[in-house]
Amino acid sequence: MIKIGNIELPEFPLVLAPMEDVSDPPYRRLCNMHGADMMYYEFIF
Structure with missing residues (x-):
């Protein structure tokens, strides 16, 4: 099992x-509809 923080x-x-630009x-x-376990974004806020 992979763990990132908690x-x-x-x-x-x-x-x-x-x-980019999506x-x-x-x-x-x-992502939610297709069952993604984790996702990230183009930029960090």
Whole structure:
């Protein structure tokens, strides 16, 4: 099992990231619909 801080990911996590200039709300919705275990964004706020 993979652990990042206090977040535990399954043995074979699905990790996705957006492409440049893709809006975040639709991206997050698609990731959620398709079962992403973890996702990150283009920029750190």
